[in-house]
Each structure stands twice: as structure tokens, then as C-alpha cells.
Amino acid sequence: MISLLSVLLIASTAAGRDITFPSVAGYQSPMMALGHESIDITGAKFAGLTTFANLPYVHCLNKDGSEKYDIAILGAPFDTGVTGRPGARFGPGGIRAGSRRISPEAGWNIYSGKNLFKEWATIIDCGDAPLTVLDNTVALKQLDTAHGIISNRASNSTEYTVPRIVTLGGDHTTTLSALRSTFKHWGPVSVIHFDSHIDTWDPEVLGGGISHYAGVNHGTFLHIAHEEGLVRNTSIHAGIRAPVMNKKHDVKHDRQCGFEMVTARDLDRLTPQGVIEKLKRRVAGTKVYISIDIDVLDPAFAPATGTAEVGGWSTRELLTVLDGLTGLEVIGGDVVEVAPIYDNAGEPTTLAAAEVVMSLLQLMVDQPVKAE
């Protein structure tokens, strides 16, 4: 009798599975829309064209400008300023691919309990700026123009009227264009620069002084930004570990460009919380631009980059430090030097870069910034 009951129970369970799966409350599967006249793919992962985090695409560079936004993602496919491995021109596409599993509909952060897409800001993906791959000077002017157009649009918020931009690099030279753009809206800003390299090299040193063209590259852009008056002398590097070329001159020159330094190994001594406090103290009371060279991470976590340096931070450590910067007035940011061709099949670099963008967006949503 007992065995007969068991058989019946098993049979009824099996039969139930054949007929229908239990519905999952709140989840509107695109499949459920089949048979209808239209299918809504908003927020659907792996569907439609690949935008960052499946955000809506807006053609921000056209003349119309009717679709308003508060924070724009902009790709900068540029890698002719790199001194190591090229390939960061494919970075914007790679970072978007790394963000495929992120959905604005289901983006609740386990640590903060927040979904940055469900707060006040309208966040969209502008696609990439069209940049020539044959002339750095022209490409940077094109990027300057793209930043200008996108940041000069009216924002969606009536209170916070300047749209802010997160740039997907591109090699690090592209940050120069972003800083030229932020200068026009906010004046000189403090830069929190996550990188294994200082990037303040004198163009006469890095580039060999052979030509002006050669001097504008991914290791000199912060020197140039300092020369152009775009950055405050309250800036700071984080994660530095690569050798300098000239001990006395390079480090002294770096300070002259406005930078203090947190080295990669300072994290061991200070702990992430100590690093957060040091960064916050340095930039206190100023507008902040956050630039993240993915080579701040150890190549074990981010092999797909132009000039990898061992002995770097883990992805978790970087995310902890970044998220700890909440409350700062972040007026723009970028993730650069992602060259997907050197990634492994598990895509650790592009996944990390996508998550870093999420942290940048959260900082910008946490602290809206009023126009001056």
C-alpha cells in the first residue's frame, strides 16, 4: 500500500512537471509575450543590441537632443597613444559585453541594497564617439567635440542641470578629452587616478621628444592636463607600482603636477578603509574626476590591458575602495586600457571593468552635483 502511494506521488509530480512550471512572481519573461504583437526587451539580458547594462541607446551626438539624460555612457575607441600592447580601441565593446548580465530591472546591489537605475537619474548609453584611428591629434579633437555635445545637452533633472559622462576607453590618452570637457563645466578638478603607472610623464621623456605628436600619449596625458590647468593640486594616484624612468625627476615632477600617491602595497598596510580615508582627505571639498586604468588590477584579475604590471590589487579590493568613496562630488569618470583581445575565455577583465563602471555610476547617483 505504502509503495503504491509512493509510486502515485512520484507519478503525479512527474506529470505536473510535464504540464507547467510554477510562475515566478514579478518576472516578465520575453517568452511570455510570444504570440502578442510586440515583445518588450527592455532590461532583457542577452537580447537586442549590446548597450552597457542593457540600458537604452540614445543617439546623443545628433542634432535632435530630445531624449534627456542625467548620466551618459560614452565609448572612446582609441588606442594609438599606447606604449605597450594595442587593442583598447575594442575596449568599449568589450566592457559592454562584460556588462551583458546586468539589467536595470534587476540591479539590486547586495552590499548597499540599492538599485542605482531605480533612483533619480536617467542613465543611457550614447554608443561610441567616431574617432579616426590614423591621427591622434584629430581623434582627440573629435573626442573633445563629442564630450562637449553630450555634456552641453539639457539634463533630465531640473535640479542637476549638467549631464555627467562615464567614458569607456580607449587607452588612457582619452581621459585628456574628458578633463577638457569637465573643465568647461566645473573648472579644475581633483583627479583620483587608479593606475599602476603615474601617467604624469613629461612628453619630452615619454615619447622621446621626437615629435609633439609622439608626446601626447597614455603616459603623459596627466602632465598635459596639468599644463592646461584642468586638474587641481589636490589630486592623488592609487595602486601605483610600475617603475619610474628617472627616480628624482619623475617623482618630483609628479608632485608638481598636483599628485600624491597611494602605492599598490600601501593597501596591505592601510587596509582598504585606510586607503578610502586617505583618498577622501586628499580631495575633500573639491569636485572629483575618477579615472580607472584597469591595469591597477593585478594581471591575474585583468590580463587584458596595454601595459600589465604584476603585484596589483584584486577586483574585490578595487571595488571596496571605489564604493567607499561615496559622498564625493564626482563630476565624471572613466574606465580605460581594456584591450579585450588579451583576455582569457572567462572574460575576467571585461567583467571587472563593467563592475567598476557600476561602482562609478553608483557614486554619481549617490551624490548629485549642482551646476556652478
Ligand SMILES: [Mn+2]
Ligand atoms: Mn594609465
